[in-house]
Amino acid sequence: MNKALLWTVTGCFTLFLTxxxxxxxxxHLRLRFIAPxxxxxxxxxxxxxxxxxxxxxxxxxxxxxxDKSRSPWNPQKHVERLRILAEASVSNSLKQKxxxxxxxxxxxxxxxxxxxxxxxxxxxxxHNRIGAPDRIVKAFMLAGDKLLRELWKNIRNRCLKVCTxxxxxxxxxxxxxxxxxxxxxxxxxxxxxxARNAIFEEVRQTTEEGIQYDWSFHQxxxxxxxxNYGLAYASRVSDWIRFFADTxxxxxxxxLAIIRNYILHGLAWxxxxxxxxxxxxxxxxYSNSQAGKARGVVGILKRTCDLDPEFKTEYTxxxxxxxxxxxxxxxxxxxxxxxxxxxxxxxxxxASVRMSSTRVIGSESCNAENILGLHMGDGCLYVMKTGKEYxxxxxxxxxxxxxxxxxxxxxxxxxxxxxxxxxPSDFAGGINFPQGGIAAMIYQREKLQARKSWFxxxxxxxxxxxxxxxTTRGRxxxxxxxxxxxxxxxxxxxxxxxxxIIEKKIKQGDIVTNGDIRYHLLDVxxxxxxxxxxxxxxxxxxxxxHLGSRPLEKQVFSLAIDxxxxxxxxxxxxxxxxxxxxxxxxxxxxDNRAHILRCGVNRFLGVFFEGASIELKDGSKICSSDGxxxxxxxxxxxxxxxxxxxxxxxxxxxxMSFRLHVSGLTETVDDSFPLPSGPYAGST
Numbered sequence: 149m150n151k152a153l154l155w156t157v158t159g160c161f162t163l164f165l166t167x168x169x170x171x172x173x174x175x176h177l178r179l180r181f182i183a184p185x186x187x188x189x190x191x192x193x194x195x196x197x198x199x200x201x202x203x204x205x206x207x208x209x210x211x212x213x214x215d216k217s218r219s220p221w222n223p224q225k226h227v228e229r230l231r232i233l234a235e236a237s238v239s240n241s242l243k244q245k246x247x248x249x250x251x252x253x254x255x256x257x258x259x260x261x262x263x264x265x266x267x268x269x270x271x272x273x274x275h276n277r278i279g280a281p282d283r284i285v286k287a288f289m290l291a292g293d294k295l296l297r298e299l300w301k302n303i304r305n306r307c308l309k310v311c312t313x314x315x316x317x318x319x320x321x322x323x324x325x326x327x328x329x330x331x332x333x334x335x336x337x338x339x340x341x342x343a344r345n346a347i348f349e350e351v352r353q354t355t356e357e358g359i360q361y362d363w364s365f366h367q368x369x370x371x372x373x374x375x376n377y378g379l380a381y382a383s384r385v386s387d388w389i390r391f392f393a394d395t396x397x398x399x400x401x402x403x404l405a406i407i408r409n410y411i412l413h414g415l416a417w418x419x420x421x422x423x424x425x426x427x428x429x430x431x432x433x434y435s436n437s438q439a440g441k442a443r444g445v446v447g448i449l450k451r452t453c454d455l456d457p458e459f460k461t462e463y464t465x466x467x468x469x470x471x472x473x474x475x476x477x478x479x480x481x482x483x484x485x486x487x488x489x490x491x492x493x494x495x496x497x498x499a500s501v502r503m504s505s506t507r508v509i510g511s512e513s514c515n516a517e518n519i520l521g522l523h524m525g526d527g528c529l530y531v532m533k534t535g536k537e538y539x540x541x542x543x544x545x546x547x548x549x550x551x552x553x554x555x556x557x558x559x560x561x562x563x564x565x566x567x568x569x570x571x572p573s574d575f576a577g578g579i580n581f582p583q584g585g586i587a588a589m590i591y592q593r594e595k596l597q598a599r600k601s602w603f604x605x606x607x608x609x610x611x612x613x614x615x616x617x618x619t620t621r622g623r624x625x626x627x628x629x630x631x632x633x634x635x636x637x638x639x640x641x642x643x644x645x646x647x648x649i650i651e652k653k654i655k656q657g658d659i660v661t662n663g664d665i666r667y668h669l670l671d672v673x674x675x676x677x678x679x680x681x682x683x684x685x686x687x688x689x690x691x692x693x694h695l696g697s698r699p700l701e702k703q704v705f706s707l708a709i710d711x712x713x714x715x716x717x718x719x720x721x722x723x724x725x726x727x728x729x730x731x732x733x734x735x736x737x738x739d740n741r742a743h744i745l746r747c748g749v750n751r752f753l754g755v756f757f758e759g760a761s762i763e764l765k766d767g768s769k770i771c772s773s774d775g776x777x778x779x780x781x782x783x784x785x786x787x788x789x790x791x792x793x794x795x796x797x798x799x800x801x802x803x804m805s806f807r808l809h810v811s812g813l814t815e816t817v818d819d820s821f822p823l824p825s826g827p828y829a830g831s832t
Contacts, residue, residue, distance in 0.1 A: 215270075
């Protein structure tokens, strides 16, 4: 097999496949790495500028070599430039320019000599052990045979000594990759085998960091990381799969199946019309991050078509769907029980909700990233049609009012820490069933508590809240929406009268529109707050403030329900209708014990926040022995389908009973139902 493939995802390396066998494996692996760069066009203007500006000691005047910042770290530009020069050194386009080639080699000698002698270091271990070494070994893989062997030994023994196979998840994959390239350069077959094994050992499902049993990805503890470490993991592992193809080091079929399932049943799900769901972006929320991360997923799907040709149709189908070409080919609902996260995909719209619990961290801030993201795991509900609803809004957001959350507006410190982002409540979970899903949580932050549920249906999302109570610093708001203004703003009263949104007089029963999305306000507690205004902001407030001011201005649509300060028994109910087809549902019950809906004639959906027996107005009765989330579909003659989950992930079985009056008949269900256990606890 002879295929050239250029990869554009950040952090990837490019490969050219040629068969590798016998004792020449090591040299063939190095040549395989080099091959695609030989045909790559060199940006002569850039290369000549780097050579011209480099000083005699190997440094560049625009780099602050004394900088020790956590991120971005200025000296890393030095080794990145050396990697770029090394790429140019092997390009066929420079074969007719021997003088320029020699200048490049001399520049590499000077640059690496400086790095070895001064060995700049960041306060962030990642740059020291992964970021800089990764660029160094790639440069030597490309140009090492042209550089002095003594220089490699000096660099290896001083600057790469810290690189050992350790840690977990994507960090382990990065480190093992550096060790592997180092072993190739040292012609150390034993070390190559050890590093290769370490990489593919991380291709597994685990309850630790890495791929979870629900096909989500964790890093930095039990925390959803699709768009950060999980994206880098899929990108880098697919690199290694191709790198070792047709050699004795090739990935085993069972490991390839794990990567396939992670991509198709995990990583691709939160991408909608070329944008990654904000809840999956992790702490890396910066300008155009949603689009950039989505492009990364598309690139991975493209590559895996060749790596896993038997499933090419499936990869292609999802790739087209997430870019918006054929969204009808990728629909469904998936609850990721290991990550307290649910994704709902329909032909014309997308929704997700992210929660947190005693088991799952809801958010993080690291390296001056996501500085105000405390509430990102507090029940954030994002609804998209075009994919542009939240595009770069974060710089102007009111971070007290993230969509879907119920929060104390008086909190002044919104910085997420591990302790603050692990909820004291163990109740967070969901189910998925044909045509929909349910998510629910008992929210608790400081002294504020709320019982929240979301019912995801083909025509919209029903959002319910009850038992909102606690001593607070400010008033409590449930944010129905905070997105970019999409036009077509109206308020439609319960009497059918249409008012201009500027009036801002919102009452219970009103429908508010933003673009094509309608918000049906069924219960607004103490009132609703509507805003549609120009907002000024700055990326500096949330991401890398040391980079200086990066101002931004956006037109923001905001709708919230007011529960007042120190609420005693606050409540809300609203429906988000993205397509003008309000779901036909009936609210049967809502209190501190349970939220129960009826959908159509024969389907009953509900959340029990605790064991309870609920009697409905028509005399029907539904009982659950403990907290649960369920969907019951009656099919006649006391036959039924039941989808069920334990949101606390502790029960072995659950006793449930239903006595329901339907179409003049009484249907009865009463049984003890076994529940999934181990890593599948909490699944449907």
